Amino acid sequence: MTAPTVEAAIHELMDLAWNLVYDLLAERGLLGDGFDVAAYTGIHSWVEGLTRWTVVHSRTVAVLFVGTRPVDAIAFHHDILGADDPASFFTLPGSGRCWDL
Template sequence: MSAPTVEAAIHELMDLAWNLVFDLLEERGLLRDGLFVERYTEIHSWVEGLIRYSVVHSCDVAVLFVDTRPVDAIVFRHDILGADDPKTFFTVPG
């Protein structure tokens, strides 16, 4: 993906679900002062069967989306990026 495409994908996911992302970050104790969508600069997305998984992350936090719904957030770890199955770092509902 080119940089504008990556940026557009991140903003689409984060903007559509910002209230849910905000609540998720707050629940996990990951909400920091000055947290803005612009701080999220990378996305890793893949499809398994009929489900799209996306991990959107900043330098500090990673958020897992199932299709377009944020389902978990964790402290960002660099080993997520090279993992065979990045969703194993998260708690994925049912």
């Protein structure tokens, strides 16, 4: 069980962009494991410059958000948590880590 504020943050982020999250999960073949928003119980967020990066994850799926936009989804593994650069586990659109949102 997650704390109410963590749960609210996860649901707010996922609900804002659920259609985009759904499309990412479908494209990556992860829909079966990641379809239920209630299954997402973890969140890891950090700021670089003016950009907030957030990983929301269930026990099997992780979704990377830049700002409030989901940009990639992968099968979750614990190495993401505590990594110096969690975004490096994901495929980012554009060249490098900067693109138009």
